[in-house]
Amino acid sequence: MGRVWKYGDDINTDVIIPARYLFTTDPAELAAHCMEDLDPSFASGVRPGDVIVAGRNFGCGSSREHAPVAIRAAGVRCVIARSFARIFYRNAINVGLPILECPDAVVALEAGEEVEVDLAAGTIRRVATGETFQAAPFPPFMQEILRCGGLVEYARRKLAAQGAQPARATQAAQGAAGGGGGAGRGAAGR
Amino acid sequence: MAAPRPMTITEKILAAHAGVPWVEPGQLVEVRVDFLMANDITAPLAIRAFREMGATRVFDPERVAIVLSHFAPSKDIRSADQCKVAREFAREQGLVHYYEMGEGIEHALLPDRGLVLPGELVLGADSHTCTYGAVGCFSTGVGSTDLAYAMATGETWLKVPETLKFVYYNRLQPWVTGKDLILYTIGRISCDGATYKAMEFTGEALADLSMDGRLAMANMAIEAGGKNGIFNPDQRTLDYVARRAQRPCSPVWSDPDAEYAEVYEFDAARIEPQVALPWSPDNVRPLSEVERVPIDQVFIGSCTNGRLDDLRTAARILRGRRVHPEVRAIVIPASRDIYLQALKEGLIEIFMAAGCVVSASTCGPCLGGHMGVLGKGERCVSTSNRNFVGRMGHPESESYLANPAVAAASAVAGRLCHPEELGIRYEEVAGVA
Numbered sequence: 115m116g117r118v119w120k121y122g123d124d125i126n127t128d129v130i131i132p133a134r135y136l137f138t139t140d141p142a143e144l145a146a147h148c149m150e151d152l153d154p155s156f157a158s159g160v161r162p163g164d165v166i167v168a169g170r171n172f173g174c175g176s177s178r179e180h181a182p183v184a185i186r187a188a189g190v191r192c193v194i195a196r197s198f199a200r201i202f203y204r205n206a207i208n209v210g211l212p213i214l215e216c217p218d219a220v221v222a223l224e225a226g227e228e229v230e231v232d233l234a235a236g237t238i239r240r241v242a243t244g245e246t247f248q249a250a251p252f253p254p255f256m257q258e259i260l261r262c263g264g265l266v267e268y269a270r271r272k273l274a275a276q277g278a279q280p281a282r283a284t285q286a287a288q289g290a291a292g293g294g295g296g297a298g299r300g301a302a303g304r
Numbered sequence: 305m306a307a308p309r310p311m312t313i314t315e316k317i318l319a320a321h322a323g324v325p326w327v328e329p330g331q332l333v334e335v336r337v338d339f340l341m342a343n344d345i346t347a348p349l350a351i352r353a354f355r356e357m358g359a360t361r362v363f364d365p366e367r368v369a370i371v372l373s374h375f376a377p378s379k380d381i382r383s384a385d386q387c388k389v390a391r392e393f394a395r396e397q398g399l400v401h402y403y404e405m406g407e408g409i410e411h412a413l414l415p416d417r418g419l420v421l422p423g424e425l426v427l428g429a430d431s432h433t434c435t436y437g438a439v440g441c442f443s444t445g446v447g448s449t450d451l452a453y454a455m456a457t458g459e460t461w462l463k464v465p466e467t468l469k470f471v472y473y474n475r476l477q478p479w480v481t482g483k484d485l486i487l488y489t490i491g492r493i494s495c496d497g498a499t500y501k502a503m504e505f506t507g508e509a510l511a512d513l514s515m516d517g518r519l520a521m522a523n524m525a526i527e528a529g530g531k532n533g534i535f536n537p538d539q540r541t542l543d544y545v546a547r548r549a550q551r552p553c554s555p556v557w558s559d560p561d562a563e564y565a566e567v568y569e570f571d572a573a574r575i576e577p578q579v580a581l582p583w584s585p586d587n588v589r590p591l592s593e594v595e596r597v598p599i600d601q602v603f604i605g606s607c608t609n610g611r612l613d614d615l616r617t618a619a620r621i622l623r624g625r626r627v628h629p630e631v632r633a634i635v636i637p638a639s640r641d642i643y644l645q646a647l648k649e650g651l652i653e654i655f656m657a658a659g660c661v662v663s664a665s666t667c668g669p670c671l672g673g674h675m676g677v678l679g680k681g682e683r684c685v686s687t688s689n690r691n692f693v694g695r696m697g698h699p700e701s702e703s704y705l706a707n708p709a710v711a712a713a714s715a716v717a718g719r720l721c722h723p724e725e726l727g728i729r730y731e732e733v734a735g736v737a
Contacts, residue, residue: 128671128692133671138386170496174496175690178447179349179449265453266449269359269453269457273359
């Protein structure tokens with residue numbers, strides 16, 4: 115169970131973690147400045163298990179992976195948004211920050227209220243009323259990376275399987291992805 | 305092998321790098337990469353992820369570049385330590401394309417050195433990697449962990465994007481540049497108008513654009529959320545590449561009957577110089593409709609507009625004039641090569657005589673890093689690409705994005721200013737360095 119921190123559209127990575135703090139890669143230090151230029155109360159007030167709820171295009175701007183790292187290190191359980199910017203989406207999956215696209219929840223949820231999130235089911239439950247919101251499921255390819263706990267472990271297994279030999283040859287890409295267009299309009303591959 | 309469907313240039317490049325005859329939007333592909341790049345901010349995280357993955361060698365030391373440009377020359381001990389991590393990795397891996405501080409901002413350096421080429425697939429751990437689409441390659445920004453995976457394997461996975469086509473009819477008006485066209489476009493479609501999509505730029509107005517102007521346009525595709533920005537190569541592209549290419553390449557072009565998710569048609573003759581007001585690159589107005597607010601600083605530089613064309617334009621405005629006494633003006637050539645050429649052409653002397661600060665190549669001011677950070681309530685006209693809250697310094701500072709002619713004129717006037725307000729006629733200065 116956690117509380118909602120609610121923000122608007124187009125929350126960019128510069129306000130999630132300003133460039134002036136990018137002289138470090140230490141997650142705890144990045145977390146201490148998370149959302150600083152948008153909401154100075156966030157870093158000191160956020161508690162483990164809280165969620166960020168935001169509008170469209172969350173994470174737009176810079177490719178800095180420091181942004182999802184800072185949010186995760188701040189204790190945020192997941193980010194729920196109407197939509198995510200492409201690079202942020204990949205980065206979040208890659209570093210293990212759960213994210214859910216769920217416009218209904220974004221409309222309904224208010225700052226400070228309590229929610230329960232079931233990441234496996236992709237459901238968000240409003241504690242006060244029991245009302246439940248269903249997020250779009252991750253496409254199969256993305257689930258595979260998540261099952262590995264992120265891209266680092268996914269890569270570790272792949273490299274080990276190849277005997278740590280760098281591969282130049284193109285893989286059977288369409289086969290690996292479950293056939294052409296098999297992932298549908300899901301989010302993977304952004 | 306004939307493809308069973310017509311494809312856009314983006315689709316053709318992805319198909320070729322997936323080793324399949326054709327692809328379609330929405331499809332996931334695992335693709336071979338031709339070139340990779342990281343900078344001093346993103347490389348340290350990528351290097352850590354690379355090691356955690358159990359990787360020991362990059363897939364090809366000739367195809368991974370590390371460029372020190374953000375906090376370089378280093379502004380403090382901690383950024384020096386980050387540069388050191390990147391530097392030591394480059395040496396350990398024997399990276400052929402390691403570029404020390406001052407060599408240039410990555411997105412100016414790589415195209416100019418012929419390291420990113422038509423038909424290629426390029427990833428960079430920097431959102432403005434989309435710049436290289438100006439030469440007809442697929443290039444996109446990724447995070448550090450994605451880059452680490454590609455460094456280790458020479459591959460990545462991508463979803464084939466839908467393509468948006470932007471057609472610019474007619475001829476450009478005086479003072480209107482690639483920067484104005486892309487600002488106008490972002491203003492029209494908003495900062496998530498192209499999210500997950502390819503932006504393909506075409507039309508007769510672009511035939512007039514120099515490579516520098518096209519690089520500025522592709523650079524800002526990310527400001528509309530675009531996965532990549534791309535131009536079909538023309539003779540100008542091929543000439544540019546022929547003088548620089550460090551390896552052979554295979555240009556491809558969109559089929560005439562390729563499918564687009566949407567086609568936007570703009571009359572370039574009706575577009576005037578544009579300005580993005582705080583605090584988003586999509587908060588765009590024609591300069592004629594923008595209040596002439598007083599300013600504290602002007603920044604001419606960055607991966608968007610620190611190229612030779614941009615410096616020549618700014619110099620035409622500043623020649624024989626003085627920067628307003630209440631304004632600080634900073635000019636940063638985007639690479640050492642550009643700096644040297646600007647020296648030869650006398651541009652640096654013009655800037656210095658006008659009272660500008662001229663710095664070695666760095667991304668510093670653009671991201672509020674160093675060399676021009678804004679204080680509380682200060683206002684800057686910048687040729688860079690972002691004007692988010694706190695982007696260039698204090699969260700209560702303001703940045704206005706504009707082309708180099710407008711920025712230079714504003715430096716002289718002490719307020720937002722069109723060059724013609726200074727009595728400068730385009731015909732008199734065009735083509736004069």
